[in-house]
Amino acid sequence: YTAYKHWFLWGNISYGEKLKVSLFGGYLKNLGAGKNLVSPATKTSPPTVFGLGETIGEMIRVTPTVSYTSGKMTLALEFENNIASYGSIDYADKGKIKHASNITGRRVLFTMYYYF
Secondary structure (H helix, E strand, O other): OOOEEEEEEEEEEEEOOOEEEEEEEEEEEEEEEOOOOOOOOOOOOOOOOOOOOOOEEEEEEEEEEEEEEEOOEEEEEEEEEEEEEEEEEEHHHOOEEEEEEEEEEEEEEEEEEEOO
């Protein structure tokens, strides 16, 4: 057993009160495992790697948001942009991701909050 190491940096900046503009951004980097990954049974077949997103080498997220608050109600509109680099696991190089290619995902989200 060996654990994967990751590096994360997330931040949000906003301006305004009733009409608020904010920008959320983040970066994730998969640094690989603490040691090389080998299959305990045969030492020749690829080992089993359990996780979520274990083939993501790095990811960037940028999300601008505009919100308006009136009384107990807030309306918000945001545009989320994600870029993830998917690749293959290099078992001989501590499980680092090699031969990655970028996949981009975007979405628009409208939310309405009522605070009671």
